[in-house]
Amino acid sequence: MTEPVLQTIGLTRRFGAMVASDDVSLDLRAGEIHAIIGPNGAGKSTLINQICGELRPDSGAVRIAGQDVTRLDTAARARLGLARTFQISALVMEDTVLQNAMLGALGAGGRPWRFWRPVLADPDLRARAEAALDRVGLLPQRGTRVSDLSHGQRRQLEVAVALTLEPRAFVMDEPMAGLGAEGSKALTGFLDGLREEAPILLVEHDMDAVFALADRISVLVYGRVIASGPVEDIRSNPDVRHAYLGTGS
Amino acid sequence: MIRERHLNIGLLAGLLAVALWAMLADQPFTITLATRAVILALAAAGLNIALGIGGLVSLGHAAFFGLGGYVMGVLAYHAQTYTPLELGPFSIAGTKSMPLIWLAAICVSGLAALVIGLLSLRTSGVYFIMITLAFGQMFYYFAISWSAYGGEDGLSIYVRNGFPGLNTLVPIQFFGICYVILCLVLYLHARLARSPFGLALNAARQAPVRVLTVGLDPTRLKLVAFVLSGAITGLAGALFADLYRFVSPTMFSWQMSGELIVLIILGGVARLCGPVVGAVVFVMLEHLLGGLTDFWHVWLGVILLLIVLFARGGLIGMVSGRAVAHD
């Protein structure tokens, strides 16, 4: 069996008396979309923060392609090929769309210690940044400041910056949040094709998107994985229907 | 609205014109004032890299300004007394050569910025302000008690240091030296702001999490900015001491650090010529109002308050609007 691209082993994290992550073990394999669902406050973002290095687990481990990265910081994990998008956009607000994408390309190239030539005139970085913007349909807005973008466009830019990293795995925290029906559908189509390039660990509330995209689903409730498996199993799992989808639905 | 680029060129040209006019009108004191403004602008331009682009509110930049001043004072003192400077196992001859003094000032203050930055950048926000302030005060009290070099009274140099091919005692020539250095540093700042490093540093100020997620280390970016910043302010300190042929612990005072921040806020934070506008306005107020009243700082405070409340882009922002995005 091949090594999972991304793996968590028994991740546990407490905030005071509350267990926000309770012995979470899951993995992400090449070519798949693995969705994580769960009610508000279930610990989805907390889990992602531990995977990406913003938060240290109390116990457990994170592996990227078999390598233990539990002690590495966010930047080191990004360099190992983890690209994250945030639930609440974390972009450089005063910079333009292109500058934000260029930052991703700069990080991916790993050569920020250049003090003289204008970064926007660097043909390699620029090609990489513009290609990513083009894929999410933001190229026409490249000169716009992020602070002047609509909410939906910021979500697109989050994805574009992740694309510039050409990562080994994507970790996306509610990329559809606040996109509206039209936007969600477009992004769903896009992510569908993206899994070929790199697998996606997808936290999402939009059930239509999850059922349309996921190869596997894990259900998180009170920090604990109560069910994990192929879409059909989860859809028909009584515990899940009770705890999350609501018994009536 | 005037384009910022044109405004900058106009400003620098105007400053040069004032000095040249003063030379023709035989007003050496005005040249000295202009030189003072240029040197303060240079010191603030150094701070502007850390504070403007990197968002590092350092209340300890007087440490670098003073270090530059003392490097010049100590080297010149040993040159004029014909005694070597004993540094542990090393024995260094003093010097009256400006380029050598500048090099030493840049190295010493850059090194100090590296050490102070390494320790201070573990914190942020108010703690960063306080810890840089504390380092500044350490240097201040050290200078006061350093009796070998004048202690509280400071250290006087008999003759201004020399620059090959120029007579630095002629006010306009010394002005010219300072002016050229200021222009070079501003050019460096302009390049830096658009460079890959500038992009990353600017992002590290606004969204450090984003910088981490693309695999870069915001703290390291800020540290490099802090070192560059300290080195430039140190160079300004050496020139400042040379202007008055005098160096004293007041160069290390926290008021000095505060003044540098004030200059930047007056002119416009992160604006290329913000420090120049700030320094010119500051020196003018100091000279014009300072002659009328001892309380001229009150008026400075009022202006500062108005700017913070109503013109966040400083005086440059008032004239040329929001900073344009690079393309």
Ligand SMILES: Nc1ncnc2c1ncn2[C@@H]1O[C@H](COP(=O)(O)OP(=O)(O)OP(=O)(O)O)[C@@H](O)[C@H]1O
């Ligand atoms: N830094 C923190 N300190 C204390 N409690 C926290 C912290 N971060 C998260 N929590 C708590 O941990 C629980 C899980 O939060 P988390 O943000 O991971 O949930 P989530 O599943 O992402 O929710 P949502 O669907 O609303 O995004 C919540 O009860 C939250 O209040």
Ligand SMILES: [Mg+2]
């Ligand atoms: Mg969340």
